[in-house]
Amino acid sequence: MDKFIKNIGMNGRAQMNIVIVGHVDHGKSTVIGRLLADTGSLPQGKLESVRESCRRNSKPFEYAFLLDALKDEQAQGITIDMARCFFKTAARDYIIIDAPGHIEFLKNMITGASRAESALLVIDADEGIKENSKRHGKMVSMLGVKQVTVLVNKMDLVGYREDIFEKLKADYSAFLAQINVTPLSFIPVSAREGDNIVSLSEKMPWYKGVSVLEQLDQFTSDMELQEKPFRFPVQDIYKFTRSNDDRRIVAGTVAAGSVQVGDEVLFLPSGKQSIIQSIESFNTLPKQSASASEASGFTLATQIYVRPGELMVNPSEPLPEVGCRFRVNLFWLGRAPMIKQKEYKLKLGSARATVKLAEICNTLDASDLSYSKSKPQIDCRDVSECILETSRPIAFDITSVSEATGRFVIVDNYEIAGGGVVVENLSAGESLLQQHIRDRENNWEAGLVRAEQRAVVNRHRAKFIVFTGVPGSGKRAVAKALEQGLFQNGMNAYYLGVANIDRGLDADLGSLADSAGERLRRIGELARILTDAGLIFITTIDDADDYDIETLKLLNEPNDILVVNLGENGFSRYQPDLQLPDGGAVADAVSSVADLLKTKEIIIDYQI
Amino acid sequence: MDHLDKLEAQSVYILREAYREFKSLCMLWSIGKDSTVMLWLARKAFFGHVPIPLVHIDTHFKIPEMIEYRDRFALEWNLNMIYGENLEALDGKLTFPDGNTDRITCCKYLKSEALKHTLSGEWPRYRIDHDKRRYVVDERKEPYNGVVVGVRADEEGSRSKERYFSPRDKDNVWDVGDQPPEFWNQFKTDFAPGTHVRIHPLLDWTEQNIWEYIEREKIPVVSLYFNQGGGTRYRSLGCYPCTNPVNSDSQTVSEIIDEIKTGKFSNIAERSGRAQDSEDGGGLETLRRDGYM
Numbered sequence: 001m002d003k004f005i006k007n008i009g010m011n012g013r014a015q016m017n018i019v020i021v022g023h024v025d026h027g028k029s030t031v032i033g034r035l036l037a038d039t040g041s042l043p044q045g046k047l048e049s050v051r052e053s054c055r056r057n058s059k060p061f062e063y064a065f066l067l068d069a070l071k072d073e074q075a076q077g078i079t080i081d082m083a084r085c086f087f088k089t090a091a092r093d094y095i096i097i098d099a100p101g102h103i104e105f106l107k108n109m110i111t112g113a114s115r116a117e118s119a120l121l122v123i124d125a126d127e128g129i130k131e132n133s134k135r136h137g138k139m140v141s142m143l144g145v146k147q148v149t150v151l152v153n154k155m156d157l158v159g160y161r162e163d164i165f166e167k168l169k170a171d172y173s174a175f176l177a178q179i180n181v182t183p184l185s186f187i188p189v190s191a192r193e194g195d196n197i198v199s200l201s202e203k204m205p206w207y208k209g210v211s212v213l214e215q216l217d218q219f220t221s222d223m224e225l226q227e228k229p230f231r232f233p234v235q236d237i238y239k240f241t242r243s244n245d246d247r248r249i250v251a252g253t254v255a256a257g258s259v260q261v262g263d264e265v266l267f268l269p270s271g272k273q274s275i276i277q278s279i280e281s282f283n284t285l286p287k288q289s290a291s292a293s294e295a296s297g298f299t300l301a302t303q304i305y306v307r308p309g310e311l312m313v314n315p316s317e318p319l320p321e322v323g324c325r326f327r328v329n330l331f332w333l334g335r336a337p338m339i340k341q342k343e344y345k346l347k348l349g350s351a352r353a354t355v356k357l358a359e360i361c362n363t364l365d366a367s368d369l370s371y372s373k374s375k376p377q378i379d380c381r382d383v384s385e386c387i388l389e390t391s392r393p394i395a396f397d398i399t400s401v402s403e404a405t406g407r408f409v410i411v412d413n414y415e416i417a418g419g420g421v422v423v424e425n426l427s428a429g430e431s432l433l434q435q436h437i438r439d440r441e442n443n444w445e446a447g448l449v450r451a452e453q454r455a456v457v458n459r460h461r462a463k464f465i466v467f468t469g470v471p472g473s474g475k476r477a478v479a480k481a482l483e484q485g486l487f488q489n490g491m492n493a494y495y496l497g498v499a500n501i502d503r504g505l506d507a508d509l510g511s512l513a514d515s516a517g518e519r520l521r522r523i524g525e526l527a528r529i530l531t532d533a534g535l536i537f538i539t540t541i542d543d544a545d546d547y548d549i550e551t552l553k554l555l556n557e558p559n560d561i562l563v564v565n566l567g568e569n570g571f572s573r574y575q576p577d578l579q580l581p582d583g584g585a586v587a588d589a590v591s592s593v594a595d596l597l598k599t600k601e602i603i604i605d606y607q608i
Numbered sequence: 609m610d611h612l613d614k615l616e617a618q619s620v621y622i623l624r625e626a627y628r629e630f631k632s633l634c635m636l637w638s639i640g641k642d643s644t645v646m647l648w649l650a651r652k653a654f655f656g657h658v659p660i661p662l663v664h665i666d667t668h669f670k671i672p673e674m675i676e677y678r679d680r681f682a683l684e685w686n687l688n689m690i691y692g693e694n695l696e697a698l699d700g701k702l703t704f705p706d707g708n709t710d711r712i713t714c715c716k717y718l719k720s721e722a723l724k725h726t727l728s729g730e731w732p733r734y735r736i737d738h739d740k741r742r743y744v745v746d747e748r749k750e751p752y753n754g755v756v757v758g759v760r761a762d763e764e765g766s767r768s769k770e771r772y773f774s775p776r777d778k779d780n781v782w783d784v785g786d787q788p789p790e791f792w793n794q795f796k797t798d799f800a801p802g803t804h805v806r807i808h809p810l811l812d813w814t815e816q817n818i819w820e821y822i823e824r825e826k827i828p829v830v831s832l833y834f835n836q837g838g839g840t841r842y843r844s845l846g847c848y849p850c851t852n853p854v855n856s857d858s859q860t861v862s863e864i865i866d867e868i869k870t871g872k873f874s875n876i877a878e879r880s881g882r883a884q885d886s887e888d889g890g891g892l893e894t895l896r897r898d899g900y901m
Contacts, residue, residue, distance in 0.1 A: 014611075015611055107787075107788070107789035108787070108789070110789050110791065111771070111789045111790045111791070114790070114791045114792045115792075143791075143792075144792075235621070235624050235625065235628060236624055236627065236628045238654060238655065240654070240655075240657045240659065243657050243686065245655075245656070245657065247655070249655055251624060251653075251655075252624075253617060253620075253621045253793075280655050281652070281655070282651050282652050282655050282656045283651070283652070283825060293609060293614065293617055294609070294613075294617055295616070295617040295618075295620035295621050295624070295652075295653070297655060308628060333789060345798065347794050347797075404792075404793075407791075407792060408794075409791045409792075409794040411798050413800075414796075414798040414799055414800050415788055415796070415798070416788055416789050416790070416791060416794065416796060419789075419791040419792075419794070
């Protein structure tokens with residue numbers, strides 16, 4: 001492999017990744033062997049040695065053997081995987097990603113195709129359209145490969161007949177149209193004979209198009225990314241204080257568009273805003289702008305608290321979607337099927353979220369393009385139109401608007417088990433959580449004691465009080481003192497330390513960050529029960545944001561929540577019921593909360 | 609963006625992704641040109657800093673200049689530099705240069721085994737102390753679950769099959785036939801307890817790209833790569849008993865680039881001076897399945 005790679009990749013030359021797909025034995029290897037041989041991209045003596053070895057073994061030479069010989073060098077007999085071949089034309093350098101045709105190797109095919117800018121779909125003129133001709137077509141389209149050319153191969157086996165080519169072209173075009181793929185061209189070829197590969201063949205005078213090589217050189221690289229609205233998935237926030245560096249750098253790769261020093265920026269879903277103060281880099285000249293595909297970093301003019309996973313955009317450009325519920329086209333590769341009720345991890349841009357399968361609208365069997373409306377689960381290799389719901393809102397794009405921020409993968413049991421594209425934001429509809437609350441409340445089995453009766457006997461109403469603020473803001477001390485004060489005034493108050501839940505109720509969740517949503521849900525459900533019991537239930541939450549509070553509020557319904565924040569808060573729109581300074585006297589904080597409880601008529605009186 | 613810009617951006621993205629997702633991450637630095645470029649890319653990714661510990665496996669048969677170079681830049685660039693070794697094999701002289709094993713077994717003992725046990729924390733790690741300017745035994749023994757490695761797909765056969773994020777099981781074994789898919793720029797960053805992930809930011813780089821980038825960025829590389837007047841230079845660096853210099857007049861980076869692109873090396877494999885490759889049937893598959901980089 002490395003023997004011939006040295007010849008190519010000259011500095012400054014354009015490079016393009018092409019994936020070559022198709023049903024097994026339709027001639028992909030022969031096409032590649034031909035391209036390598038006829039563009040002079042083979043290592044010295046390789047062609048001769050393979051011919052010689054064929055002669056010695058009395059078997060006819062085939063161009064596919066070239067690829068096998070190269071692969072053997074690469075592979076040393078190890079398992080088939082996607083392999084890369086390199087060749088060049090006058091126009092540019094190419095990397096051909098050879099994706100295996102066997103169905104078992106579909107995930108290799110996907111890995112290869114998702115890196116490609118263009119695709120060659122190979123179909124056997126004699127055998128016609130096969131299962132993988134369709135499935136691969138669908139995959140290539142879903143993966144966002146826009147430039148597709150169909151090679152109708154083995155024309156020598158059908159006597160180079162125009163009618164057979166035209167028939168296949170019509171049939172396959174009709175199929176591709178159903179999946180929104182418009183090929184740039186159909187080329188009749190015989191890879192074995194070299195017809196229409198590098199130059200046009202005399203054997204098919206009726207064909208007036210371009211050769212495969214000419215077609216490759218006509219493919220264009222995706223330049224339009226720069227023109228799209230600015231999208232910057234925040235990959236991380238760096239501050240290397242220990243190395244005497246005070247810069248707080250928002251780092252990531254620009255997914256689309258561009259940004260300049262001085263531009264206003266908006267972070268979603270948090271809604272925070274700031275201005276680009278500087279563009280940071282190492283060992284380069286100072287930069288004033290950054291655009292699509294650049295790995296970059298920014299400092300902001302104001303100190304705002306943003307987290308990895310947010311999407312930084314320009315507020316004067318078309319905004320992305322924000323929501324929890326969206327319709328997607330999803331391709332499933334998992335050994336276990338994708339099922340409802342189970343929590344998965346979604347990765348979209350730099351965002352990570354817990355996600356559930358809310359509904360399956362349609363399942364496509366890609367081999368015969370038949371739809372099934374009634375499938376209860378998504379099986380391996382199914383292509384499904386379905387509705388996903390994340391536990392908290394994320395920022396994303398509809399894939400047709402901005403690809404890089406409109407596609408995602410699903411992780412199941414540590415493995416990437418599926419991938420897909422977002423086709424519609426459905427966040428206005430009822431969420432899974434809302435459905436759950438509605439179901440729960442409709443079926444709530446109440447005892448014979450009513451809430452008002454409890455309030456009369458207790459001499460206070462029930463309330464769920466949540467203290468928020470950054471770690472170290474002193475909220476736990478205040479929460480505990482409040483419990484004690486209320487208790488000493490004869491009220492039924494209970495403080496729950498969240499660490500106790502971690503070690504008890506949540507012990508089954510482990511330490512996975514993914515389970516943050518489930519932890520919150522359990523606190524909310526617990527609050528619903530304890531407030532139903534008439535208690536003033538007090539707990540604390542670190543770094544709560546708008547969605548944490550909205551979730552708790554919803555889970556505690558129909559009962560009430562009261563939010564007290566100490567010091568700096570992580571909210572962007574949510575206004576806490578009470579905002580207190582951090583580091584103040586505990587007794588002052590407690591009496592402020594008690595005053596508010598009196599104002600809200602939760603308690604009648606409070607004596608210190 | 610030209611081709612080198614694109615390669616750089618992708619590698620930086622991968623390094624940042626690894627740094628974000630892996631709590632216990634390290635980067636292997638062999639002192640060779642590839643992992644030195646990778647180290648430079650880390651400085652790009654983290655704006656001049658290298659927040660990831662660098663691990664070097666010292667076979668004690670490295671060319672002395674390599675170790676001098678390592679320690680010089682470890683101090684100069686404020687690196688969290690760690691080395692590990694196979695003391696048992698070295699003390700027992702179970703090595704090829706001592707005449708007690710073949711080359712492959714020697715590689716297995718001094719590199720694969722040393723690496724495995726250094727990564728797991730079972731064997732001592734030596735960390736540079738920037739105040740004392742010398743190595744001390746590292747107190748931290750937690751295993752690394754993410755290991756950044758500078759392999760390139762074009763180097764030799766088995767490496768062309770690698771993913772950017774490649775899982776290894778408890779015994780360091782690489783299941784080549786059943787690798788996870790990589791969609792777009794989403795990689796395998798989740799892993800079961802007890803397994804670890806190798807991260808390959810340089811997978812798409814070629815030998816020529818590496819040298820072009822060294823030239824563009826003016827990255828200091830060990831002088832063994834250049835002809836110092838004797839008419840030979842090293843093209844690939846390793847242990848001195850098993851690595852031979854090649855005949856070459858190249859004294860500068862740009863002369864090396866010319867040599868690779870159009871000159872005498874355009875059709876000769878980079879690792880042709882590495883004797884263990886040919887003993888392994890022409891590829892590194894046997895060694896690599898067992899954890900060799």
